[in-house]
Amino acid sequence: MKIRVAIIGAGITGASIARVLSKYENLEVHLIDKNPDVGWGVSKANTAIIHGGYDDDPDKYPMRAKLCIRGNRLWHQWVKELEIPHVWNGALIVALKDEDFKELEVLLERGIRNGVPEMRIVDRDELFRLEPGLTREALGALWVPIVGQIGPIPAVIAIVENAVANGVKTHLETEVRGIKVENGEVKGVETNSGFIEADIIINAAGLYADEISRMAGIDYFEIHPRKGEYWIFDEGIPGPKRVLFPTPTPISKGIVVTTEISGHLMIGPNAQDLPPEEKENTATTREGLEEVWEGAKKLWPQLPPRSKVIRTFAGLRPEPTGGDFIIKAEEEVWGFINVAGIRSPGLTSAPAIAYEVAEIIQRDLGIELVEKKKWNPYRREITHFFALSYDKVNELVKKNPAYGKIVCRCNKVSEGDILEAIERMKFIGVKTPSIDSVKFRTKAATGTCQGSFCRPRIIQILAREYGVPPWEVTLKGKGSEIGIGDVKVLVRGE
């Protein structure tokens, strides 16, 4: 009899745990998320950085300190196995004042303690050779070459696809309403679409981890949302090669200037603490965006005119009581494992968190995990027209002419790319067709025109492939339908 594991939350943490647990013969893994697709919570909107592991104080935040550097090392392997878009470009933590060097020394010391390789403090001369466009006021920097960037949602998608290929079952649009505990042991998860039996429940519910924990009767921590806002600029605007950080403050790593992996200059985030009830407040604000602009300008004076912005967005980080990741098997309720408060550097730490959880299951729950004889570590990235040679396109066109037809002009996304995306959405159990699901897999609608040309075409393809009327296609799940009916619906007075 297999041990049933229910993971609540299909973000980067839950997905990574699902992947690692899919290695074991004696586990039956269920991945549950209330959203229509994976990675749509905290994982969706962040700075997309694989951090270097130097800024978490191991005395104050031992979990963060340990898992960040381990996560960084694991990502080097995972991005290759799973074909996740990435770049290992390094980071500079820039000193603008003499006092900043004191803080850089602290970071360097910490990096050494945490086991971060290759760090060093560079002087002004070397700094400008690393990054010529940096503000002339820069005095020096801490150079961390092991820092990288990935596509965060593409990463979640890749991990879930691989997990599903290895037998993990997904339950999307499934909202957890209760945790059933009997005689101090978990029995399962009550959801809007029925009861899911489970011997082990892993709470990776991001911003809602405190609420889920309370459902199991464990309430020693609270999660509050911390908002960060971002600007993304049009392609062709020169940005830095490395990730540029200011010297950090106690609350935040500061406003980053970077060229995200699609080649767009991106700035952000600021840090604004919201009350615990505002866990859905991802609205951008004038004040927040201004703060980001001013902060970014200090490092990167050549910001483009405001008309060159193609998108602004905000994301929420789940800040836990105490500040450190909460990763443990709860003693009062056997089988309940909290993986909560996975704030920054959560994306970096995710693979390490997953192995930590596997270890907790063995060590604290006393379950011996039996490895599968055949476990597939690989997942192939979907076809991206923009990344293909013309010969390769012609090869694909012979099989399916849709690969030759461009749907998104700005980013050169073909209908073939989109059909593949839809096939993969269905493979992991996406039930509601949404433009965002296609967007996150193909990059359609993320270019200069932000989808005003391609969205109507994507809607047609989604409607056809999902067999729904086009107006029922959504932007991002139920409640965000793109229309209210056919064009005569109001005239008919329905």
Added chain:
Amino acid sequence: MAAAIRAKELGLKVLLLDDNDYLGGILPQCIHPGFGIHYFKEELTGPEFAYRLMNKLDGVEVKTSARVLEIINYSDLEKFVVFTSPQGVQKVPTKTIIYAAGARERHAFEIGIVGDRVAGIYTAGEAQTLMDIYGIMPGKEIVIVGSGDVGLIMARRFSLEGAKVKAVIELMPYPGGLARNIMILKDFNIPLYLSHKVVEVRGKGRVEKIKVVKVDENLREIPGTEFWIEADTLVISAGLIPNVKLLTEIGVVIDPSTGGPIVNDRLETSVPGIFVAGNALLINDLVDYVAEQGELAAEGAREFIENGGIPSRRWIRLVKGENVRLLAPHYLSGERDVWIYARVRRPMEDVVVEFPEIGKKIKLPVVKPAEMLRIKLKAEEISKAEDKITMRVVKHG
């Protein structure tokens, strides 16, 4: 299409590429009348205008669903167009290229709207595509940003389909569209807020409310004037930007005021043999002018092919003077009559359009930024100038 037809009439071998599944660009979705008054001397709808042109395409090789990936400017005499279609990627050699790829619309992020990123925010053209190509009704309570022609036409379209257009919000102190389209507001009893802007959208899955604020004469927001409008749809009609990315990749010089290339009176860009017409050249009011530019470009292409390049000469520059925001073409030969397309900066009544170097003056009762000026300069007038001709719009008397 107009360029292709004219080029074929002139005896050139023509390949017409379009990335849509159908020809006509945005015309097939413009189901309202008002097209063709100058070009066909009768009033047509957009699909009718496109259909008329399609019927003249005999002898032109046409490929739809064909997206140009790259223009290779090997030399002034040899070029290649690389495009992809359901038949695969092809590379076609050519002597000249007429680029008529139109424009794109400015979107909500470009005009600084903050708040929730929810369903129900569309550009006007996108809403038009949804309704008039695909038969989808986007919403029922609509706020429109921008009183330009597309926004106003969509205001009418929404009203005709039974939706409530709750407001048209215009940043400038005057409306942005042609007079005949501003009438739509009266016809359908739609409130127009001049000197106002939309700053924020809030909603859960879908737009729920839209925040509007008044601006002063310097377009600065006036504190305390904010108000919310409840609506499920926000339509952005905040202007068009010529699509010139493929051109800039080969070094075509762009005029920042038109957003399109700098051209001579053959509509040839700064890269020899690359001609441009329509909204990719500058944003036009009327499809008739767009077609006219297509024909001009075709004539330029023929001259280029016949002569192995447009013959060198002392070009006369056309220069922006008082109250001229943009103009094209930028260089005049003086060898032929030329249509000048221009827009003013601000509305003005009882004006004279002056070309002081050649002593030409045209009186007009009114000029508006929304209405493009189209003025013919005769060859003999142009050749009176030494090196430049200034165009300015000044008060009469």
